[in-house]
Amino acid sequence: MTAMKAIVIYHTKHGSTKLYAEWIKQAAGNIDIARLEQADSLINNYDVIVIASRTYMGRIAASSFLRKKWDILKNKKLYLVVVGMAPQEDEASQKSFNMIPEEIRDHLGGYLKAPGKIGFEGLKFYEKLILKKFKTKEEDKTDKKYIEPVVKWLQDNLAK
Numbered sequence: 068m069t070a071m072k073a074i075v076i077y078h079t080k081h082g083s084t085k086l087y088a089e090w091i092k093q094a095a096g097n098i099d100i101a102r103l104e105q106a107d108s109l110i111n112n113y114d115v116i117v118i119a120s121r122t123y124m125g126r127i128a129a130s131s132f133l134r135k136k137w138d139i140l141k142n143k144k145l146y147l148v149v150v151g152m153a154p155q156e157d158e159a160s161q162k163s164f165n166m167i168p169e170e171i172r173d174h175l176g177g178y179l180k181a182p183g184k185i186g187f188e189g190l191k192f193y194e195k196l197i198l199k200k201f202k203t204k205e206e207d208k209t210d211k212k213y214i215e216p217v218v219k220w221l222q223d224n225l226a227k
């Protein structure tokens with residue numbers, strides 16, 4: 068039997084989702100990582116795929132990729148890591164998750180939401196306005212401890 072191949076595909080704008088992807092690679096060992104923008108032709112080569120995505124204005128940014136590539140992804144072992152400031156148990160986070168079609172949600176081997184970071188530098192004017200409206204402060208809540216469940220899932224699947 069040939070060994071299973073795994074990859075983390077990450078969708079980032081400000082870098083925190085990339086950081087989580089790198090932490091997952093460091094912890095899980097023999098896996099690849101790639102930006103979502105480069106992933107279209109790559110996903111065919113892998114059996115086990117982690118999609119790591121930032122959240123933007125109520126949407127899990129990679130949800131359109133999941134839909135677009137569902138014909139391929141439905142034959143893979145799949146885990147979704149979402150990065151954003153709203154905690155996983157918040158209604159807003161649940162709403163974002165539920166915007167992903169049920170068929171895709173049901174197929175996931177796991178899902179977790181990890182906290183991200185907010186820096187005002189590089190944001191568009193209207194983005195700063197939105198953050199001001201919600202009294203959002205500059206903050207970095209990224210923490211390696213959140214990757215534990217996905218690392219375990221990867222190790223279990225790669226051991227099969």
Ligand SMILES: Cc1cc2nc3c(=O)[nH]c(=O)nc-3n(C[C@H](O)[C@H](O)[C@H](O)COP(=O)(O)O)c2cc1C
Pocket residue numbers: 078079080081082083084085121122123124125126150151152153154182183184185190194195197198
């Ligand atoms: C304009 C704006 C809108 C955001 N909307 C959400 C949101 O709806 N839910 C959430 O959990 N986080 C939201 N965030 C927080 C980002 O998801 C967080 O900063 C994340 O770390 C960004 O990922 P990245 O660093 O990989 O680009 C928002 C941030 C900005 C700047």
